[in-house]
Every structure is written in structure tokens, then in C-alpha cells.
Amino acid sequence: MDVGSLLSVSLYEGLVFGLLTIGVYLTFRVLAFPDLGVDGTFPLGGAIAAVLIVAGANPFLATLAAFGSGLGAGLITGLLNTKLRISALLSGILMMVALYSVNLRIMGGGNVPLLRDVTSFDLVAQILGVRGGMALSIAFVLLVVAIFVTGLNWFLRTEIGLSLRATGDNEQMVRGLGASTDRNVLIGCAISNGLVALAGALVAQNQGFSDVGMGIGMIVMGLAAVIIGEGVFRPRRITTILLACLGGTFLYRLFINVALRLGMAPGDLKLITAILVVVVLAIPFIRKKIRGEWMPPAARM
Amino acid sequence: MKTGEARKPGILQLRGVRKVFARGTIDEVKALDGIDLVVYERDFITIIGSNGAGKSTLLNIVAGVYPPERGGRVVIGGVNVTNLKEYKRAAYVGRVWQQPEAGTARNLSIEENLSLALLRGQSRGLKLAINRQRRQLFREALAVLGLGLEDRLNTPVGTLSGGQRQALALVMATISRPTILLLDEHIATLDPKTAQTVLQLSDMIIEREKMTAIMVTHNMEIALSYGNRLIMMHKGRIIVDIGEKDKKTLSVADLVTAFGRAAGEQFNDDSILLSDS
Ligand SMILES: Nc1ncnc2c1ncn2[C@@H]1O[C@H](COP(=O)(O)OP(=O)(O)OP(=O)(O)O)[C@@H](O)[C@H]1O
Ligand SMILES: [Mg+2]
Numbered sequence: 276m277d278v279g280s281l282l283s284v285s286l287y288e289g290l291v292f293g294l295l296t297i298g299v300y301l302t303f304r305v306l307a308f309p310d311l312g313v314d315g316t317f318p319l320g321g322a323i324a325a326v327l328i329v330a331g332a333n334p335f336l337a338t339l340a341a342f343g344s345g346l347g348a349g350l351i352t353g354l355l356n357t358k359l360r361i362s363a364l365l366s367g368i369l370m371m372v373a374l375y376s377v378n379l380r381i382m383g384g385g386n387v388p389l390l391r392d393v394t395s396f397d398l399v400a401q402i403l404g405v406r407g408g409m410a411l412s413i414a415f416v417l418l419v420v421a422i423f424v425t426g427l428n429w430f431l432r433t434e435i436g437l438s439l440r441a442t443g444d445n446e447q448m449v450r451g452l453g454a455s456t457d458r459n460v461l462i463g464c465a466i467s468n469g470l471v472a473l474a475g476a477l478v479a480q481n482q483g484f485s486d487v488g489m490g491i492g493m494i495v496m497g498l499a500a501v502i503i504g505e506g507v508f509r510p511r512r513i514t515t516i517l518l519a520c521l522g523g524t525f526l527y528r529l530f531i532n533v534a535l536r537l538g539m540a541p542g543d544l545k546l547i548t549a550i551l552v553v554v555v556l557a558i559p560f561i562r563k564k565i566r567g568e569w570m571p572p573a574a575r576m
Numbered sequence: 577m578k579t580g581e582a583r584k585p586g587i588l589q590l591r592g593v594r595k596v597f598a599r600g601t602i603d604e605v606k607a608l609d610g611i612d613l614v615v616y617e618r619d620f621i622t623i624i625g626s627n628g629a630g631k632s633t634l635l636n637i638v639a640g641v642y643p644p645e646r647g648g649r650v651v652i653g654g655v656n657v658t659n660l661k662e663y664k665r666a667a668y669v670g671r672v673w674q675q676p677e678a679g680t681a682r683n684l685s686i687e688e689n690l691s692l693a694l695l696r697g698q699s700r701g702l703k704l705a706i707n708r709q710r711r712q713l714f715r716e717a718l719a720v721l722g723l724g725l726e727d728r729l730n731t732p733v734g735t736l737s738g739g740q741r742q743a744l745a746l747v748m749a750t751i752s753r754p755t756i757l758l759l760d761e762h763i764a765t766l767d768p769k770t771a772q773t774v775l776q777l778s779d780m781i782i783e784r785e786k787m788t789a790i791m792v793t794h795n796m797e798i799a800l801s802y803g804n805r806l807i808m809m810h811k812g813r814i815i816v817d818i819g820e821k822d823k824k825t826l827s828v829a830d831l832v833t834a835f836g837r838a839a840g841e842q843f844n845d846d847s848i849l850l851s852d853s
Contacts, residue, residue: 445678453697
């Protein structure tokens with residue numbers, strides 16, 4: 276793999292997994308709702324898209340349906356928390372576990388191949404009359420990301436969106452100002468999981484199969500990308516935050532791809548991810564240490 | 577304005593309000609033990625009382641953080657809100673808490689915080705939360721404070737000082753004109769000079785906007801010199817309710833005496849009302 280393809284693969288992955296990162300950002304950071312259901316919703320999106328495509332559905336609609344399935348899954352996670360008062364952490368874990376069985380049922384097994392079917396990527400190539408390939412994949416996911424991120428960027432600046440963003444910040448205040456924090460949590464969880472499922476649908480179509488195990492480690496990747504994005508780009512306004520999520524995912528994937536190129540075994544990647552996150556988190560601390568600045572005590576949340 | 581005269585029905589009425597925490601356990605507390613209170617339009621009531629007297633619980637009941645025990649009634653502006661959830665009665669109640677962090681969202685900018693507050697109690701839609709017209713409104717509301725915040729609309733609130741944040745919280749609590757303003761020891765964590773500034777700002781805004789307000793404080797002098805009515809609470813009851821005229825002639829020493837007397841006699845006599853002659 277030369278530098279060019281290293282960059283283009285990372286760019287493609289940065290965009291498609293960037294959707295997932297934004298989803299993780301929405302729950303963990305915006306809502307302060309640590310939703311671990313991501314590992315289940317990602318393959319859910321893949322499963323829905325794959326099964327519908329194999330059944331002959333329009334691949335674009337199948338992709339949208341996958342997004343919708345994620346919305347539904349997120350809604351359930353949110354309901355477990357807001358209506359039944361189950362902790363956010365446990366709600367997400369329960370969803371993740373339940374979705375494993377659901378995904379197996381949807382796919383009728385652990386795996387659905389898409390090799391002979393027309394995926395969204397194939398359809399775009401057909402419409403444009405060009406041959407598929409990395410450039411086309413990047414262009415297509417760029418379009419999808421642009422549409423969804425622009426929509427989300429607008430939504431988060433509306434009156435509802437703003438009260439949603441304040442919910443994770445100061446729930447008591449949001450209620451005191453007359454907005455339902457429960458409703459905000461439901462909307463936020465739904466959008467978050469919708470984006471994660473959308474990413475799963477795109478990944479499945481691009482790799483040519485959907486697999487029940489494809490979600491393993493996705494939450495860790497999303498968190499790592501959020502932390503890298505925040506640490507490197509230090510975004511403040513919501514638009515730059517969303518872009519930083521994409522940038523963070525690109526850097527993360529680039530790092531992983533470089534590590535693989537240098538001959539690291541795939542099994543080592545988790546360790547590399549952990550070290551990367553520690554390094555990014557430690558940089559501000561080390562910087563302050565060197566300058567002799569005061570450092571607040573460690574946070575537990 | 578006197579409390580004694582016949583006036584319009586109260587803008588806030590509490591009838592038989594009780595609140596018990598941890599009922600049936602060894603830690604059971606009667607935080608409120610039969611509160612009857614009528615607050616009239618444009619009243620500015622100061623509340624004093626020792627720690628644990630039930631002052632914050634009273635404000636929480638008014639704001640709807642939790643409902644009173646069965647049988648109690650809370651009526652605001654003629655509407656029975658006893659069982660209305662907190663977020664549904666936001667239009668009636670503006671609040672500033674003791675901690676500046678409680679009234680503001682730290683990760684949002686000043687203008688974003690104000691925009692949230694501007695829509696207090698209204699349904700929120702898919703309109704952009706901030707536009708030029710609103711920004712202008714925020715500038716004007718902040719200019720009143722004289723702290724220069726009007727030029728820092730984009731500053732994240734988390735980077736403001738406690739006093740600046742509390743002043744912002746005050747504007748947020750009042751910008752959409754709630755029926756009643758609740759101030760719970762809102763200057764207690766500020767340095768003396770900032771506390772004085774925020775206190776005067778509160779008084780000015782209440783006067784300017786012709787608001788009805790309740791302010792909890794531990795400072796007897798402040799309780800005497802601000803507002804038109806003073807309430808003293810003890811063990812979940814209102815033991816003293818003084819009108820404007822008595823308030824003017826009373827000294828801190830009188831207040832301490834009144835407290836001792838009232839607290840001592842509360843078992844025979846529910847409350848001592850030093851009414852206007
Ligand atoms: N959420 C709660 N759960 C259990 N007990 C509570 C709760 N809130 C208040 N209490 C108890 O109710 C009593 C009244 O508390 P409250 O906070 O109203 O007092 P306060 O008058 O505001 O006191 P302070 O001056 O210290 O703020 C106290 O004994 C307190 O421990
Ligand atoms: Mg209190």
C-alpha cells in the first residue's frame with residue numbers, strides 16, 4: 276500500500292466511521308448518556324440493509340431503512356432509561372445483548388453475503404456510468420456524510436436542538452426552563468443510533484457482506500475518535516465539533532492503517548488504540564506539567 | 577404596598593403544604609409541616625430560617641421539583657399546579673440557585689444560554705434558536721448588568737467567573753417574565769463585593785420588571801433591608817410573617833428576639849404574625 280492509497284483508505288474509513296463517531300459523540304458528550312448499544316446497532320444497520328438488498332429492495336431505500344432501524348433501537352434504549360429508570364449504562368448494554376439475537380434472526384444466520392447483489396455503491400457507479408473503486412466510494416460516502424452532517428448541524432442549532440445540547444450539560448436547568456429532558460434524551464439516543472446503523476449499512480455494502488460480529492469494538496473506536504478529535508482540533512462551536520468528529524475518526528483510522536502497514540498483527544490493534552487514547556488524553560497534562568501550570572484533580576466521570 | 581390591606585387574590589397560594597422525606601424510615605424528616613402562604617402580586621418576600629428549616633424545600637415545591645404530600649395545594653396565577661411537572665410549570669417560575677453552575681449550562685455560549693431561557697415555558701420548534709433580533713434583545717438585557725457581558729455573547733459560560741455567571745443566571749431567570757422569581761441564597765457563594773452587586777441587580781430587575789419574588793438569605797440585615805415582607809421559617813413552619821411597616825422599624829436584634837420567642841412557643845401557637853398595625 277503506497278501513501279496515496281493509505282490516505283484514501285483512511286479517508287473513506289474516516290468518513291463512514293465518522294458517522295458512528297458523531298453518534299457516539301451525541302450520546303456520550305451531548306447527552307452525557309453513555310450508550311454502549313453501539314456494538315449492536317452497527318451490525319443491525321448492516322443486517323437490515325443486507326437482507327433488504329438481497330430481497331431485491333432498492334439499495335438506497337435499504338440504507339435509509341437501516342438508518343430507521345437505528346432510530347428505533349436508540350428510541351428503545353432511551354425509553355428503558357427515561358420510562359423504566361434503568362441506568363443509561365445498563366440500558367445500552369441490554370440493547371447490545373438483545374440486538375445480537377435480533378441481528379441473527381434478521382439475517383437468518385451469522386452472515387449475509389452481498390457479492391452478487393447491487394449495493395448502493397454499485398448503483399451509484401451504474402447511474403454515473405463509471406467503474407466502482409475507491410474514488411467512487413469516497414465520493415458517495417462524502418455525499419451521504421455531507422447530507423446527514425449538514426442536517427444534524429442545522430438541527431442542533433434549532434430551539435429543540437439547543438435544549439437537547441443543554442440536557443447533558445445541566446438537566447435541572449433545562450427542566451426549570453420548561454423543556455422535557457426525557458424527550459430530549461429520546462431524540463438524542465434515536466439520532467445517535469440512527470447514524471451508527473447508517474454507518475453499519477454503508478460498511479456492509481462496501482465490504483460485500485454483513486456479519487453479526489462486525490460491531491465488536493465499535494464503541495471503543497467511536498470513543499477513541501471523539502477523544503482524538505477533541506484533543507487535536509479543540510473545537511468549540513457545534514459545527515466545528517461535528518467536523519472534529521470526522522477529523523478524529525480519519526486520524527484514528529490513519530494511525531491504525533499505518534500500524535498495520537508496519538507489520539502489526541490485527542490482534543494488537545486494541546492495544547494500539549488504548550495507547551493512542553492514553554497519549555492524546557495525556558498531552559494537555561504533560562504540556563501543563565512542562566510549563567509548571569496548575570492541574571485540576573483527576574475527574575471520575 | 578402593605579400586606580394588611582385587602583388586595584387581589586394571591587398570585588401564589590400554598591394551602592396545607594407538607595413534605596416528608598424518607599417516610600417510614602429512621603431518617604424520616606418533616607421538611608415542611610403545614611405551610612399556608614399567600615403571596616400577592618409584586619410582593620418581594622425575604623425568607624430567613626436556620627439550616628434545615630425547609631426554605632429550599634418550600635421553593636422546590638413551588639417550582640415543582642417534587643409535589644407536596646397529599647392534601648396540599650399549590651396555586652400560581654389562579655392555576656392549580658399542585659401536580660404539574662416541573663418542566664410544565666416553567667412559565668410560572670424563574671429560579672436562581674445558590675451555585676452559579678446550577679442556573680447555567682457551562683458548555684453553551686452566553687447567547688445560547690439566553691436563548692434557552694427566552695423560550696421558558698414555550699413550545700420549542702425547529703426554528704434556529706438564535707437570530708439577529710434575539711441577539712439584539714440579549715445585548716440589551718445584558719447591558720443592564722453593566723458587566724460588559726453584552727460584548728461576549730459567544731463566550732462559553734464555563735469560562736465566566738462565579739459572579740458573572742450568577743448575574744447571567746439572574747437575567748436568564750427573568751428574561752421571559754415568569755410569574756414568580758425564586759432566589760435561593762443566590763449570593764451566598766460570591767465574594768462580599770460581587771454579592772452586593774448581584775443583590776442590587778436582583779433588586780433593580782425585580783423593581784424594573786415589576787416582578788413578584790421570594791428570596792432566601794441567611795443575612796438578617798439583607799432580609800430586613802430588601803423586599804416588602806419578611807418570613808421566618810423554623811422546623812418546616814412559617815413562624816413569623818412581617819409586613820413592610822414593621823420591617824422598616826425592626827432591627828436585627830428584634831429579629832433575633834422574635835425568632836427565639838417564636839421558636840420557643842411554636843408548640844402552643846402555630847405562628848406569630850406581626851401584622852401591620
Ligand atoms: N431530597 C431530600 N431528601 C431527603 N431529605 C431532604 C431532601 N431535601 C431536604 N431534605 C431535608 O429536609 C429538611 C429541610 O431541608 P431544606 O433544604 O429545605 O432546608 P433549608 O431551610 O433550605 O436549609 P439551608 O439553610 O441549610 O439551605 C432538612 O432536614 C433536609 O435534610
Ligand atoms: Mg436551602
